[in-house]
Amino acid sequence: xxxxxxAIPLTPLAVCAVLLVGGAYLRLTGAPGxxxxxxxxxxxxxxxxxxxxxPRAAALRVAAGWLSVAGVLAALVVxxxxxxxxxxxxxxxxxxxxxxxGYLEVPFSLRLDGLQGLMVIVVGxxxxxxxxxxxxxxxxxxxxxxxxxxxxxxxAAMLLLVLADDFYVLYLAWELVGVSSYLxxxxxxxxxxxxxxxxxxxxxxxxxxxxxxxGIFALVWLTDSLEFxxxxxxxxxxxxxxxxxxxxxxxxxxxAMGKSAQLPLHVWLPDAMEGPTPVSALIHAxxxxxxxxxxxxxTYPIFAAAxxxxxxxxxxxALTALMAATVGLTQRDIKKVLAYSTISQLGFMVTALGAGVxxxxxxxxxxxxxxxxxxxxxxxxxxxxxxRQVVDELGGLGRRMPITALTFAAGALSLxxxxxxxxxxxxxxxxxxxxxxxxAFLAMxxxxxxxxxxxxxxxxxxxxxxxxxxxxxxxxxxxxxxxSRAVMWLPLAVLASATAAVGLWGAGFLGYPLQESLGLxxxxxxxxxxxxxxxxxxxxxxxxxxxxxxxxxxxxxxVSAAGEDAAGSAPAGAPARVGPGRPAFDARxxxxxxxxxxxxxxxxxxxxxxxRCLVAPFVGVAGFLARAIDANxxxxxxxxxxxxxxxxxxxxxxxxxxxxRDYVAAVAAxxxxxxxxxxxxxx
Amino acid sequence: MTPVLILSGILFAxxxxxxxxxxxxxxxxxxxxxxxxxxxxxxxxxSRLYHPELMTGQVLAVxxxxxxxxxxxxxxxxxxxxxxxxxxxxxxxxxxxxx
Numbered sequence: 001x002x003x004x005x006x007a008i009p010l011t012p013l014a015v016c017a018v019l020l021v022g023g024a025y026l027r028l029t030g031a032p033g034x035x036x037x038x039x040x041x042x043x044x045x046x047x048x049x050x051x052x053x054x055p056r057a058a059a060l061r062v063a064a065g066w067l068s069v070a071g072v073l074a075a076l077v078v079x080x081x082x083x084x085x086x087x088x089x090x091x092x093x094x095x096x097x098x099x100x101x102g103y104l105e106v107p108f109s110l111r112l113d114g115l116q117g118l119m120v121i122v123v124g125x126x127x128x129x130x131x132x133x134x135x136x137x138x139x140x141x142x143x144x145x146x147x148x149x150x151x152x153x154x155x156a157a158m159l160l161l162v163l164a165d166d167f168y169v170l171y172l173a174w175e176l177v178g179v180s181s182y183l184x185x186x187x188x189x190x191x192x193x194x195x196x197x198x199x200x201x202x203x204x205x206x207x208x209x210x211x212x213x214x215g216i217f218a219l220v221w222l223t224d225s226l227e228f229x230x231x232x233x234x235x236x237x238x239x240x241x242x243x244x245x246x247x248x249x250x251x252x253x254x255x256a257m258g259k260s261a262q263l264p265l266h267v268w269l270p271d272a273m274e275g276p277t278p279v280s281a282l283i284h285a286x287x288x289x290x291x292x293x294x295x296x297x298x299t300y301p302i303f304a305a306a307x308x309x310x311x312x313x314x315x316x317x318a319l320t321a322l323m324a325a326t327v328g329l330t331q332r333d334i335k336k337v338l339a340y341s342t343i344s345q346l347g348f349m350v351t352a353l354g355a356g357v358x359x360x361x362x363x364x365x366x367x368x369x370x371x372x373x374x375x376x377x378x379x380x381x382x383x384x385x386x387x388r389q390v391v392d393e394l395g396g397l398g399r400r401m402p403i404t405a406l407t408f409a410a411g412a413l414s415l416x417x418x419x420x421x422x423x424x425x426x427x428x429x430x431x432x433x434x435x436x437x438x439x440a441f442l443a444m445x446x447x448x449x450x451x452x453x454x455x456x457x458x459x460x461x462x463x464x465x466x467x468x469x470x471x472x473x474x475x476x477x478x479x480x481x482x483x484s485r486a487v488m489w490l491p492l493a494v495l496a497s498a499t500a501a502v503g504l505w506g507a508g509f510l511g512y513p514l515q516e517s518l519g520l521x522x523x524x525x526x527x528x529x530x531x532x533x534x535x536x537x538x539x540x541x542x543x544x545x546x547x548x549x550x551x552x553x554x555x556x557x558x559v560s561a562a563g564e565d566a567a568g569s570a571p572a573g574a575p576a577r578v579g580p581g582r583p584a585f586d587a588r589x590x591x592x593x594x595x596x597x598x599x600x601x602x603x604x605x606x607x608x609x610x611x612r613c614l615v616a617p618f619v620g621v622a623g624f625l626a627r628a629i630d631a632n633x634x635x636x637x638x639x640x641x642x643x644x645x646x647x648x649x650x651x652x653x654x655x656x657x658x659x660x661r662d663y664v665a666a667v668a669a670x671x672x673x674x675x676x677x678x679x680x681x682x683x
Numbered sequence: 684m685t686p687v688l689i690l691s692g693i694l695f696a697x698x699x700x701x702x703x704x705x706x707x708x709x710x711x712x713x714x715x716x717x718x719x720x721x722x723x724x725x726x727x728x729x730s731r732l733y734h735p736e737l738m739t740g741q742v743l744a745v746x747x748x749x750x751x752x753x754x755x756x757x758x759x760x761x762x763x764x765x766x767x768x769x770x771x772x773x774x775x776x777x778x779x780x781x782x
Binding site: 656658659660661664665 | 780
């Protein structure tokens with residue numbers, strides 16, 4: 001049974017390899033379409049403009065998307081089969097030796113039980129839908145084959161990560177996730193912002209990765225083994241060396257902070273929006289950011305042994321949740337709002353981890369994956385149709401894109417924590433657990449819930465309700481914005497149904513079936529919070545929605561850049577249309593709050609702070625080293641040695657006159673000297 | 684015995700002097716031949732002195748004359764090539780190996 005587990009990450013990986021090899025082969029054999037000309041546009045780009053693309057390349061471009069959908073779907077099916085076998089009582093695990101170097105034996109262990117099974121379903125399920133959505137969204141993209149290869153690699157890496165049963169495989173998959181996220185975020189690598197965003201994501205998460213790596217080193221040193229069960233036995237056993245008990249979980253948590261975008265390593269995530277929108281959905285729902293929370297939940301016995309570490313984890317999570325929720329209030333880019341929303345929701349999960357209820361955190365991770373993927377894909381649908389992603393230039397799309405609007409509403413209600421949507425059940429689970437002994441966390445998360453409801457409602461009201469705003473796509477093509485193709489709205493519908501239903505799996509009145517199925521030893525049992533927490537949370541959610549309705553839906557006026565009410569150019573009789581402009585309430589809020597608004601709008605200037613305090617000095621020192629030390633000192637030593645050799649050789653060189661007689665004279669002189677010495681010696 | 688060795692020394696000195704002072708490659712070759720004959724004369728002389736019953740020195744001298752002949756052939760071939768390349772046999776002009 002365990003051998004099946006290898007197939008789960010291997011199927012998408014094989015698809016990735018096939019696509020890369022196929023694309024490279026077609027490029028080498030001179031087919032411009034493999035990377036250059038889009039087959040169906042024909043004349044778009046490339047030196048062969050005006051010619052029709054190679055038919056093989058066109059076929060590969062079409063096949064790439066469906067092939068990668070099939071790859072992830074196969075992985076999901078195998079995962080479900082393995083999960084059913086596990087439910088049937090079998091031990092689904094694989095343990096073998098990867099390689100051996102001297103006394104070091106590196107194991108390769110995979111395991112699937114409750115927690116991993118859940119993650120395989122989340123990762124596989126969301127991946128299938130995102131791949132499917134991408135078939136529509138990336139249609140006609142220049143690098144579509146490369147895109148699907150990268151997306152398959154990403155899914156494969158994440159599936160390997162959740163199945164890992166020792167730290168070697170875990171770290172391998174961890175880095176694979178990092179590198180494939182880098183590739184995907186900077187998919188539009190010709191745009192400088194996209195290239196910079198990819199680098200930023202990679203380097204920021206790398207800071208966390210170093211912590212994780214140090215934690216793994218410490219574990220090797222302390223326990224001589226990196227298999228999870230050995231490490232956990234060590235962690236819960238007696239006689240721990242004092243400082244390591246706290247240091248190891250904190251180092252591991254550093255890795256989680258990077259990948260799961262917790263303060264202060266969250267700065268990469270809003271920038272990661274430069275990638276294609278389906279990638280944002282995958283990164284922010286099921287894969288990249290889930291990795292950190294999953295890591296902590298998976299290694300929870302190490303954390304449970306160190307309450308001090310858990311306190312740190314909880315505070316970081318709560319601060320992140322509150323900070324990101326406030327920043328989400330002011331963002332003007334749809335994807336930025338959703339990005340800060342992701343950071344905030346990850347903060348909820350991390351707070352739950354810190355409060356000792358990993359089951360609740362995993363439950364929230366599970367529900368969040370569905371509704372956040374839904375929100376992102378909905379945003380992708382809007383962006384694809386309207387060609388703009390700033391709320392100023394979007395409005396009243398509900399009538400044009402009813403499916404997108406309805407499914408987005410389901411996601412928004414779930415994010416706001418309104419029953420019976422999925423987000424409600426998991427958020428209640430976290431808040432209820434906090435009510436028993438963590439009042440500070442509870443207060444911060446309740447505030448964050450209120451802000452969450454407000455900003456997501458703002459987004460919905462501004463984009464989908466109110467008067468229509470003339471969009472760029474319309475002004476350029478004269479074609480009205482229309483609902484997306486079935487390949488794009490179908491994933492939305494599936495995700496919306498999931499968002500409505502999956503919450504029940506972990507619902508309290510059904511006896512917490514999901515939490516029970518995780519089989520966590522520590523904090524795996526759910527107790528359910530007091531009723532007043534639920535009432536307060538839902539009331540705050542409704543209050544946020546109502547206030548947003550008052551602020552944005554009742555007065556949907558727009559303020560143009562000049563500060564006047566934006567007027568539309570619609571002919572009389574047509575539905576009211578307005579020109580692009582900021583929602584009026586935003587402008588009024590900025591006027592009345594002044595610098596506070598700008599502080600929040602710029603993410604508390606953390607980006608600028610890190611840029612000034614960390615990046616700029618680093619670049620300065622590096623520049624100094626490059627110019628002063630490398631160019632002068634190091635190069636000086638090297639050039640100096642060369643100069644010495646040249647000089648010495650120049651002196652000796654004169655002896656070689658090239659004149660035969662000089663050589664003969666030297667020989668003769670030598671002979672006379674030797675002869676004189678011999679004669680002297682013989683006498 | 685001594686007069687023979689003195690003659691041989693004079694011949695060798697003439698050869699060295701010729702090689703060192705002449706610029707013409709052919710003259711230098713002639714001077715080298717003179718040095719070789721000084722050596723041949725020495726071999727015959729010392730052979731007469733120490734082993735009069737053996738003919739070793741004489742045989743070696745004849746062998747040396749043969750070697751000198753082939754050396755002259757190789758040397759002349761070189762000189763011919765040099766002449767074709769430079770248009771003269773002046774060795775001062777042949778300084779390609781100058782450092």
